[in-house]
Amino acid sequence: MSIKELTPWNWFKSKDIASRKGDYSLLNDFDREFNLMFDDFFRDFDNLRRNFPGTFRQNILENTKVLPKVDIVENANQYVIKADLPGVKEEDIDISLSKDGCLSIKGKREEKTEEKEQNYYRLERSQGSFERVLVLPNNCDADNIQASFKDGILDITITKKELEANEVKKIKLLNK
Numbered sequence: 001m002s003i004k005e006l007t008p009w010n011w012f013k014s015k016d017i018a019s020r021k022g023d024y025s026l027l028n029d030f031d032r033e034f035n036l037m038f039d040d041f042f043r044d045f046d047n048l049r050r051n052f053p054g055t056f057r058q059n060i061l062e063n064t065k066v067l068p069k070v071d072i073v074e075n076a077n078q079y080v081i082k083a084d085l086p087g088v089k090e091e092d093i094d095i096s097l098s099k100d101g102c103l104s105i106k107g108k109r110e111e112k113t114e115e116k117e118q119n120y121y122r123l124e125r126s127q128g129s130f131e132r133v134l135v136l137p138n139n140c141d142a143d144n145i146q147a148s149f150k151d152g153i154l155d156i157t158i159t160k161k162e163l164e165a166n167e168v169k170k171i172k173l174l175n176k
Contacts, residue, residue, distance in 0.1 A: 067132055068085050068105070068107075068130060068132055070082070070084075070105075077160055078159050079136075079140065079157070079160065080156070080157055081155070081156040081157075082153060082156075083105055083132065083154040084152065085109075085152055085153070085154050086152040087109045087152070088107045088109050090149045092107050092110075093105070093106070093107045093154065094106040095154075095156065097142055097145065101142075102134070102135055103133070103135075104131060105133075106129070106131045107129065107130055107131075109127065109128055109129075109130075110125070110126075111125070111126045112125050113125075139160050139163050140158045140160065140161070141158065141159045141161040145157070145159075
């Protein structure tokens with residue numbers, strides 16, 4: 001490639017410099033190396049995923065599910081929150097309401113599995129904690145919240161209160 005071909009008045013000629021066969025392009029090499037780098041990077045993750053034993057992979061997936069499932073239902077005069085907390089004991093649950101209207105459900109779960117057979121003994125323990133925070137609407141009565149726990153289901157009932165009509169305040173523009 002000559003300097004004449006790179007001058008601006010030669011840019012619009014019929015032959016395209018970048019697409020000619022046999023031309024060496026640093027940009028093409030860079031593009032190829034960049035693609036190979038990402039291919040190698042993701043190939044390593046794929047190999048890592050394939051090489052884990054199935055039970056270990058399953059335990060990793062089970063332990064990442066830390067937030068309890070929650071259903072929220074609104075009735076005419078109350079909100080009902082149902083949280084699914086399997087394997088959690090009643091004494092391990094903490095429910096609190098902050099001043100800014102955030103309802104916090106905290107808990108911890110401990111599980112122990114023991115298996116004794118004729119030629120082996122297996123003992124597995126798992127534990128974890130969770131916290132689910134829900135922002136409550138302004139019409140919730142913070143003084144009238146009830147909670148119950150039975151068979152791994154936490155029921156929280158929050159009574160609605162009447163809100164006062166908010167006044168709309170007009171703001172005038174100041175001319176400078």
